[in-house]
Amino acid sequence: MPATLRDVAERAQVSMRTVSNVVSGYTHVSEKMRKRVLEVIDELDYRPNPVARSLRTGRTGLLALVVPEIDVPYFSALARDVINAAAAFGYRVMVDQTGHDHDQERELLTGADRTMLFDGILFSPLVTKAELLEMSSPTRMPIVLLGEHEFDGRYDHVAIDNVRAAHDAVAHLIASGRTRIAAIGAQPLEEYATPQQRTAGYESALSEAGIDIDPRLAKPAAHYSRADGYRAAAELLAQSRRPDAIFCFSDLLAMGAMRAIFDAGLSIPEDVAIIGVDDIEEGRYSRPSLSTVSLDTAFIAEQAIARVTARIDEPELPPREVVAPHALVVRESTAH
Amino acid sequence: MPATLRDVAERAQVSMRTVSNVVSGYTHVSEKMRKRVLEVIDELDYRPNPVARSLRTGRTGLLALVVPEIDVPYFSALARDVINAAAAFGYRVMVDQTGHDHDQERELLTGADRTMLFDGILFSPLVTKAELLEMSSPTRMPIVLLGEHEFDGRYDHVAIDNVRAAHDAVAHLIASGRTRIAAIGAQPLEEYATPQQRTAGYESALSEAGIDIDPRLAKPAAHYSRADGYRAAAELLAQSRRPDAIFCFSDLLAMGAMRAIFDAGLSIPEDVAIIGVDDIEEGRYSRPSLSTVSLDTAFIAEQAIARVTARIDEPELPPREVVAPHALVVRESTAH
CATH class of the missing domain: 3.40.50.2300 (Response regulator)
Structure with missing residues (x-):
């Protein structure tokens, strides 16, 4: 039979309200009183019931x-x-x-x-x-x-603002002189909002700069993982006209893509510039450090x-x- | 006043046991009955009480x-x-x-x-x-x-087996011809077991190979973070006789240390070899990829x-x- 609030109150010779206050961590209980109640709570192995607390206070915390x-x-x-x-x-x-x-x-x-x-x-x-x-x-x-x-x-x-975030990343690549800009992270199914919105931002930045949208440069990624980033970048680099920049829809994709670029014997950013989204700490220590859109x-x-x-x-x-x-x-x- | 199990049972005209069975996900309730109970649960916004469940079953799951x-x-x-x-x-x-x-x-x-x-x-x-x-x-x-x-x-x-794990990492560095082997991750206070045990493994591997233990090569790290790894490695490299290898007590420390080595204009592993502990995915994609003790x-x-x-x-x-x-x-x- 588990100990109840009442058991604690009786043993500690305080009111049930005082026990409740101690359990809830309210500060308007004297230190002496608090100590006495906590001792009894220990002694009886009383476990405050969060749902009972919820019924009293409307909160579980x-x-x-x-x-x-x-x-x-x-x-x-x-x-x-x-x-x-x-x-x-x-x-x-x-x-x-x-x-x-x-x-x-x-x-x-x-x-x-x-x-x-x-x-x-x-x-x-x-x-x-x-x-x-x-x-x-x-x-x-x-x-x-x-x-x-x-x-x-x-x-x-x-x-x-996903569209704007993607647009800003791609506009930066364009401003640094890149023209064949790939994207990794589009989804084969058009059901998720994030890849759709980032694709829209990617395409609008290209259009504004008068760069044709080349569907061969947009690679899907089932998960936003290092492995999928590696795979997609390797495919892009194997194409006859390889990209001179890659916009990855997440930093983790970019981490995989960077490794694929090196494994292909190419340099970053000289041969291929790369930018991600998220600003995870890993990108500040990687070599090269990763440009990104910080969320x-x-x-x-x-x-x-x-x-x-x-x-x-x-x-x-x-x-x-x-x-x-x-x-x-x-x-x-x-x-x- | 929140709805109770009894309220749901009365409204749905079923037994309290049936409501309880539906809530617990037991399968021996007819689909029709289940549907009726779920509709009433929705209607009354009844929230099953996990503690009540716990008192019945002894488990919250x-x-x-x-x-x-x-x-x-x-x-x-x-x-x-x-x-x-x-x-x-x-x-x-x-x-x-x-x-x-x-x-x-x-x-x-x-x-x-x-x-x-x-x-x-x-x-x-x-x-x-x-x-x-x-x-x-x-x-x-x-x-x-x-x-x-x-x-x-x-x-x-x-x-x-922390001592053994550290020993294996350092023995590998020694086998690859390194002699000035530093360690990052020792703790200034001797209160934590992990750094103590890894330090013991590091020292035993050196001793077995007849290499003197140089206290200047053991750097503490308050947290096992990239930032602390960077800082400790930079200090090691600034010493008059720099290490030719570093054993980091975690891969995250190693990620920071690798960046510090590059920022000092040195090569990995040619100038300084580096190994961590944990086998986090990041280390498989980093450049260079990170040797480690996989847990x-x-x-x-x-x-x-x-x-x-x-x-x-x-x-x-x-x-x-x-x-x-x-x-x-x-x-x-x-x-x-």
């Missing part, structure tokens, strides 16, 4: 961050920043990964997986816009979507935490889209 | 993985493998980071943070052996310690999940230590 793959550097950096931003609001974050499992994502969004564990969810999904719209009844759990899906008006959403994960994390905590307090808030800034970072891989 | 820093590639790879290994046992894993916060770690281990959220915890702590021993009453929560702490007999423990995170994850699930079923199991294998991986950074 826990948020979930759900990402497709936890070992992708962009997502692990985002997780670090979300955990830090949440701490400032008194929340603790647990990180979950869906592993590209659309069913699991759909369950999360439609609330089939609803539990009382979390006060809110920050969700960086892979599901497509069509799938989002298909969902007839979004869960009532406060959710903030992260990433580059189009804003559909039903969820809070923190995103970057501000700390800003994204702060905004997402601000939105989800606001919605926890005020469930009827109208959903809002926040656009996070991006910045071109020029390093050795595109230096003149 | 949730495990926690606690690591110091989620954005260190070794830990994010470990998290990926733990999530996959747990899925095979029907468990879901939430990842938490302590951010080098000893107080938070101590709370976890002593159970001050005890909740009924998790059936068990996999814990990769930074706390020292002395701190572990200080804890008078370990929590009754099933815990498996990961990493290289000495086995203290009170917790299940999955570790690698089998998939094996560590599987063993840890097997131990924690065994302990959940059988709380009185005697704690056991499992030693995970390691393997020398020779790549370009130490090639002849």
Whole structure:
């Protein structure tokens, strides 16, 4: 029979409210009282019940961050920043990964997986816009979507301007004198927003500069991984007229592509310039260091935490889209 | 007033047991019944209570993985493998980071943070052996310690043979003709097991080869980060007699050190050979690719999940230590 709050209160000879205050970490409990209660909690092995706490306070103090793959550097950096931003609001974050499992994502969004564990969810999904719209009844759990899906008006959403970010990267390559500019990261299926938007930015920058769009220079990547970047770059370099620059839709793709360029006996940036998106730390130490479009994960994390905590307090808030800034970072891989 | 299981049962005109079966995902409920219950659950916005489930079944189906820093590639790879290994046992894993916060770690281990959220915890702590021993009453929560702490007999423990791993790395450098072999990763304070054990392996390999131990060649690193690796390598290269090889206690340190070597105008491996520990994916694509001692995170994850699930079923199991294998991986950074 597990010990209850009442057991602790009786043994410590304090009110149940005092025990509750100690458990919740409220500061308006004297240090002496706090110590006595904690001793009894230890003695009875009392485990505060987060759901009971939730019923009293309406809060568990826990948020979930759900990402497709936890070992992708962009997502692990985002997780670090979300955990830090949440701490400032008194929340603790647990990180979950869906592993590209659309069913699991759909369950999360439609609330089939609803539990009382979390006060809110920050969700960086892979599901497509069509799938989002298909969902007839979004869960009532406060959710903030992260990433580059189009804003559909039903969820809070923190995103970057993907079209502009891609445009800026390609415009930089053009300004440094490149004319045969390849892209790695297009998707064979037109279902994901991110590759579509980055392809649009890539093509608009080329068009503005009067450069013809050559479909042979746009290579798909099933995952934004080093392996897929390597494979796509190797294919590009084997073509009769090879590119003089590559825009990779992620830094991780660029890391694989750089290695493929070296393995082909070519130099970066002399033979082929290369630029990514994300600004992962790895790109600051690689040789050459990687030019990139920096996404501000700390800003994204702060905004997402601000939105989800606001919605926890005020469930009827109208959903809002926040656009996070991006910045071109020029390093050795595109230096003149 | 949140809806209860009873509310759902009454509205759906089924027994509470049927609602409970639907919520638990048991299959012996007719599809028609299941659909009716789910509709009412939606209608009433009923959120099943995982703690109530826990009181009925003794399980929440949730495990926690606690690591110091989620954005260190070794830990994010470990998290990926733990999530996959747990899925095979029907468990879901939430990842938490302590951010080098000893107080938070101590709370976890002593159970001050005890909740009924998790059936068990996999814990990769930074706390020292002395701190572990200080804890008078370990929590009754099933815990498996990961990493290289000495086995203290009170917790299940999955570790690698750190002394041997370091010895193998340094013996490889000696076999390739290096004699002035530096080490990056020693700790200024002698409180952590990992740097102590790796230092012991480094020194034993040198001694066996009849090479004098030169304390100027052992550089501390406060964190096992690229930045600390860069800084330590730059210091080593600025010394009057520079090393001809560096053993880094982690691949991430090695990534920083490699960049420092290039920035000093030197070649790898011609001027300075370099080897790390961990086998993170980054080291397979870097230029040069990084020799390393590969730690089998998939094996560590599987063993840890097997131990924690065994302990959940059988709380009185005697704690056991499992030693995970390691393997020398020779790549370009130490090639002849």
